[in-house]
Amino acid sequence: GENVEQHPSTLSVQEGDSAVIKCTYSDSASNYFPWYKQELGKGPQLIIDIRSNVGEKKDQRIAVTLNKTAKHFSLHITETQPEDSAVYFCAASIGNQFHFGTGTSLTVIP
Amino acid sequence: SAVISQKPSRDICQRGTSLTIQCQVDSQVTMMFWYRQQPGQSLTLIATANQGSEATYESGFVIDKFPISRPNLTFSTLTVSNMSPEDSSIYLCSVRDRGGSQPQHFGDGTRLSIL
Numbered sequence: 001g002e003n004v005e006q007h008p009s010t011l012s013v014q015e016g017d018s019a020v021i022k023c024t025y026s027d028s029a030s031n032y033f034p035w036y037k038q039e040l041g042k043g044p045q046l047i048i049d050i051r052s053n054v055g056e057k058k059d060q061r062i063a064v065t066l067n068k069t070a071k072h073f074s075l076h077i078t079e080t081q082p083e084d085s086a087v088y089f090c091a092a093s094i095g096n097q098f099h100f101g102t103g104t105s106l107t108v109i110p
Numbered sequence: 111s112a113v114i115s116q117k118p119s120r121d122i123c124q125r126g127t128s129l130t131i132q133c134q135v136d137s138q139v140t141m142m143f144w145y146r147q148q149p150g151q152s153l154t155l156i157a158t159a160n161q162g163s164e165a166t167y168e169s170g171f172v173i174d175k176f177p178i179s180r181p182n183l184t185f186s187t188l189t190v191s192n193m194s195p196e197d198s199s200i201y202l203c204s205v206r207d208r209g210g211s212q213p214q215h216f217g218d219g220t221r222l223s224i225l
Contacts, residue, residue, distance in 0.1 A: 031211060032212075043219050046111070093211070096206070101152065
């Protein structure tokens with residue numbers, strides 16, 4: 001079955017710097033890759049997603065890149081702000097199944 | 111995206127008792143799912159709630175322990191039965207409007223502690 005690995009598990013950056021979170025997946029049939037942000041006491045919220053026919057997608061300060069050959073995808077957050085502090089989860093989807101990464105706790109230091 | 115409401119938001123229960131968690135969506139959705147999230151951990155799928163038929167459970171989860179109902183396209187319940195401290199966790203409902211390359215959307219979860 002699909003296995004999604006996520007790194008790093010924790011990440012601290014200074015406000016204004018960039019943050020990068022990386023995920024790898026094992027099943028080449030995976031074709032949809034969402035990213036979720038989970039704040040304390042809340043459920044995961046979709047922040048950006050990418051489909052397998054696209055290599056990069058950007059939404060303001062957030063971007064996601066996908067390398068299908070290497071089976072990895074990354075989340076890039078630029079000009080980080082304290083409100084970006086949260087746990088981020090990547091996921092890889094095949095059909096109706098979502099396989100989640102283990103999460104990255106991001107802390108943005110003011 | 112759909113607005114998902116879960117009740118209760120949190121509860122503290124005695125071991126051996128059962129608790130039913132409700133998930134209400136503000137629009138009809140094709141798929142509803144129940145997840146468990148241990149503190150500081152990732153999300154583990156418990157089951158897919160199928161409208162009008164029995165839920166589909168993942169390996170390690172059984173109907174006797176986690177009975178699920180889905181009477182219509184906007185509502186589902188998850189019961190955690192005969193609870194033990196190991197059941198202390200966050201239980202999350204999620205929905206997906208249709209299959210293919212579409213996201214799941216999550217409720218804010220039910221934080222359950224078993225004494």
